[in-house]
Amino acid sequence: MSRRPTARPDGRRSGRLRRTLLAGLVAAAVVLPVSAAASPNVPAPAPAVLPEGAALPDRFAANLANLSEAARVAENAGRTGRAAKLRAMEAGGGARFLVFDGRGKGRAIEVFGDLESADRVAVLVPGSDTTLDTYQRFRAGAVALEQRLRAEHPRSAVVAWLGYDTPGTVSPAVLTTGRADEAAAELGSFLPRLARMAAPQARLSLLCHSYGSVACARTGTGPEVTDMALFGSPGTGAGSVAHLPTRARVWAGRGGADWISGVPHVSVGGIGFGTDPVDPAFGALPFAAGSGGHSDYLKPGTESLNSLAGIVLGASPTARTGSSPTALPAPSALAVPEVSHARA
Known part of the structure; x- marks a missing residue:
C-alpha cells in the first residue's frame, strides 16, 4: 500500500499567495467605487524657465503664457479634449501658476x-x-x-x-x-x-x-x-x-x-x-x-x-x-x- 506524500509548506509560494490576495483585496476596494480617468500623452511646450528669485507676477505671467501655448499645441495636434481642459484652466487670464507643465x-x-x-x-x-x-x-x-x-x-x-x-x-x-x-x-x-x-x-x-x-x-x-x-x-x-x-x-x-x-x-x-x-x-x-x-x-x-x-x-x-x-x-x-x- 503506497503512502501519500506529506505536504510541506512552501514559504515562497505562501508569500506570493499572501501578496496576491492582499493586492486583490486592496485593488477591489479601491477600483470598484471609482472609474479611472485616462490622461493622454499629448504634445506640449517645455515649461517656462525662470530664475529662482523671479518676482511672483513674472512667474505667474510666464506660466500662464506657457499654458496658453500648450492649449494651442494640443489643439493643433488634434487633442481637442486636452485643449479644452487647458483653456478652462486659463480662467479668463487671471489664473496664477507657480509651476505649469503641460506634457503628459x-x-x-x-x-x-x-x-x-x-x-x-x-x-x-x-x-x-x-x-x-x-x-x-x-x-x-x-x-x-x-x-x-x-x-x-x-x-x-x-x-x-x-x-x-x-x-x-x-x-x-x-x-x-x-x-x-x-x-x-x-x-x-x-x-x-x-x-x-x-x-x-x-x-x-x-x-x-x-x-x-x-x-x-x-x-x-x-x-x-x-x-x-x-x-x-x-x-x-x-x-x-x-x-x-x-x-x-x-x-x-x-x-x-x-x-x-x-x-x-x-x-x-x-x-x-x-x-x-x-x-x-x-x-x-x-x-x-x-x-x-x-x-x-x-x-x-x-x-x-x-x-x-x-x-x-x-x-x-x-x-x-x-x-x-x-x-x-x-x-x-x-x-x-x-x-x-x-x-x-
Missing part, C-alpha cells in the same frame, strides 16, 4: 489668494487620477477652501499642488508608496521656497487627500509646516505619527460615506499602507469630517471643510463655537524622528 499627465501648482501677504497658507495635495484632464475638480476644492478661509481670516492663501505624477486609481502604482516617495522629494523641497514667498513667519498647513496623504506622510517638513491633515486616507505606510518625518501636528478624519474605509489596512511585501490614520493607535488628532463621501471633503458648507479651515487657522476643528475658534497648543518641539524612506 501634467503638473500644475496654482495660487488662490494673495500669497505675498498671507500668514496662513494651505497646501492641497491631491490623490490618484488628478491630472490636467481632471484638474477642475481639484481646483474647485481649492477655491472653496480659499473662500472659507478668507471669510474668517483675509490674510489667507491656498496653493493647489499638483506637483507629482499621481497614480491611476486602476493601477498597481496606487497600491505602493513609489509615487508617494517621488512626490515627497518634490514637496519637501517646495515647502521652504513657498514659505519665503508668503508673509514673514507664515504658517503652512498640508491638507492631503487620499493617496496624497501617503505622499504627505513621507515628506520631511521644517518648522514652517505647523499642521498636516490626512483625509480620505488609505494609510500612510507608517505605523504611527511617531514614525512620520515631521514636527507638525498631524490630524486625521474620514467622512461617514467614504468608501476608503473598506480598504484593508495591512501591508505585505510592499503592497498596502498599514495602520488606518483614523485609528486611535496611529496617534493623529481627530477632526470632524461629517457624513460625506470620498470626494466631498472640500465642498462648500460641509463639516469637513469647516474643520479643515479651522486647522489651517490654528483653531481646534472640534471645539469651534460660532466665529470664535479655540486656540490650539503649539506643535510638538520634539526632534523629528530619523526615518528612512527609500526614494523611487
Whole structure:
C-alpha cells in the first residue's frame, strides 16, 4: 500500500499567495467605487524657465503664457479634449501658476489668494487620477477652501499642488508608496521656497487627500509646516505619527460615506499602507469630517471643510463655537524622528 506524500509548506509560494490576495483585496476596494480617468500623452511646450528669485507676477505671467501655448499645441495636434481642459484652466487670464507643465499627465501648482501677504497658507495635495484632464475638480476644492478661509481670516492663501505624477486609481502604482516617495522629494523641497514667498513667519498647513496623504506622510517638513491633515486616507505606510518625518501636528478624519474605509489596512511585501490614520493607535488628532463621501471633503458648507479651515487657522476643528475658534497648543518641539524612506 503506497503512502501519500506529506505536504510541506512552501514559504515562497505562501508569500506570493499572501501578496496576491492582499493586492486583490486592496485593488477591489479601491477600483470598484471609482472609474479611472485616462490622461493622454499629448504634445506640449517645455515649461517656462525662470530664475529662482523671479518676482511672483513674472512667474505667474510666464506660466500662464506657457499654458496658453500648450492649449494651442494640443489643439493643433488634434487633442481637442486636452485643449479644452487647458483653456478652462486659463480662467479668463487671471489664473496664477507657480509651476505649469503641460506634457503628459501634467503638473500644475496654482495660487488662490494673495500669497505675498498671507500668514496662513494651505497646501492641497491631491490623490490618484488628478491630472490636467481632471484638474477642475481639484481646483474647485481649492477655491472653496480659499473662500472659507478668507471669510474668517483675509490674510489667507491656498496653493493647489499638483506637483507629482499621481497614480491611476486602476493601477498597481496606487497600491505602493513609489509615487508617494517621488512626490515627497518634490514637496519637501517646495515647502521652504513657498514659505519665503508668503508673509514673514507664515504658517503652512498640508491638507492631503487620499493617496496624497501617503505622499504627505513621507515628506520631511521644517518648522514652517505647523499642521498636516490626512483625509480620505488609505494609510500612510507608517505605523504611527511617531514614525512620520515631521514636527507638525498631524490630524486625521474620514467622512461617514467614504468608501476608503473598506480598504484593508495591512501591508505585505510592499503592497498596502498599514495602520488606518483614523485609528486611535496611529496617534493623529481627530477632526470632524461629517457624513460625506470620498470626494466631498472640500465642498462648500460641509463639516469637513469647516474643520479643515479651522486647522489651517490654528483653531481646534472640534471645539469651534460660532466665529470664535479655540486656540490650539503649539506643535510638538520634539526632534523629528530619523526615518528612512527609500526614494523611487
